[in-house]
Amino acid sequence: MNTFAITGRCIASPPPADWREQLTRMLGAKPRRIGTWAELGLYGALTCMADAGEAGLPPEAQIWLGSRRGTYTATDLALAQLRDDLPMPLTFLQTQPSQFLAMLAARLESRGHACFLADAQPQALLRLAAAQAGAGGLLLGWVDEMNGGSSNWLRLRHAEAAAHEFVAASAEGLLHPHVSHLHLDSTGLRIRHAD
């Protein structure tokens, strides 16, 4: 179905101790009132893009994000506020993962498609994203706050490669640092290691 080169990655499970300082340096200012989940997401996505050597996404690039718990921390907070009053506007907005997608799109000067898939495992996210991927490729992420946090991202560009160079892999294999290409078809996921 699709072959992609991995041109950038950020594997942060958990992120380094100074990830907030790194994020502040990348943004040029401390992020304000966007919530930890969105901060973690920005940290991983921007690190991945820096690794790919890209400051922004080209036209027709798409952003796809998966998460097991997503914005649950913000949702719990909004529900607590709702007991006596309306939720705070910014807290309510933080319950919507699309707010993070908007922030990231603005930062990367992207006006393409962006989508959040709840509870999506890497292979499921990749399958759906690959079906819609345009010429600009994909920025794929998996972000969660629990267990110390994680923010794993891949920058994928369409590539040509001989089918025999790929080996079958599990979804976890996607995030291995020595994987340079991946191929997805009706038989499943296959990967190619860097030379």
Place this chain on the structure above:
Amino acid sequence: MKPVYLAGRGLACALGLSVSDARAALQRGEQHTRCHVLPGASGGNFPYHTIPYQHNDSHERARILLQRVTDEAGAQHARDGVLLIATSSYDIGAETRGAIKSDYGTYTDKIAAWLDWRGPVYLLNTACTSSLNALLAAHALLQADDLSEALVLGIELDNRLTLGGFAALQLLTQGDSKPFGAQRDGLVLGEAVAALRLSTTTPADWQIAGGANVVDGSQPTGASATAVAEMYHRALSASGLTAAQIDLIKVQAAGSPGNDAVEAQGLRDAFTTMPPLVSLKAAIGHTMGASGAAEIALLSVTLEHGGWPLYRDAADPTLGVELAAQPPASVKNFMATILGFGGSHATVVVQRA
């Protein structure tokens, strides 16, 4: 390119518990709202389009509505295909009542079990554009994969968090929704469960021709005219059509003072000759993540069997666009548009097969 047919549809909304009931109520000019009272300085009495089906257990109510709507859409023919659940609120209605404490995985598993689903299941959230983006994803998957069946299931059920959040953002009116109206002053929300069954092997009257979603992060809670125009251009390109071939556009037009004006500007930028426009928000409310699927289900049935929304309020002449008072004589291609939080601008092109 394989044709992707709209092989079945199901709907529960404020107008009724089936597509045909909702169409008949629309034709009679009915509008059904109940009042929700919210606390706090920005609180008050807010109208809300409620599905006319009561149950003292919100969990059971959701199960019965989902099974009913998916049965109507013919889900029994699609259970080995892909299920795309589109929602911005998940189980939050049950959580606000203390009924459950779930997570995404539990929610997905529960719905799959209710529907006896055997194929892959995705849970997608792009706020109000969720079910249109699920439709675009299903269309792409059916084109790319060996799969022949997909079900898009939009779900937004009554909950205080969504209503409270919109109220806190001062987006709601305490009166009626007035799409593109001169006196428009905010949205009226509603609940809906909508199912669209897509098939590459079961021919039907309508097919999905393509579409586009443009995320413009410069306006995280509202629309951008540039993005609206770009969305239409991309959707036309994706579906291989020209602007002149579009016979009808179902616009967002939820009655927001600012967003309606921005949407109108984007429409004027995209279309030299404006196709007839229709809005269903005054009839069923803004049903957020379910709205795309719900409004396609309702609009397609009205184009087949009659019915048209009634606009009770004077149009805003400054917008430069207005809603059609009558359905077009014939519709081969229509676009269904939803604009949502997160700068998401989505439209899907639906075509007579």
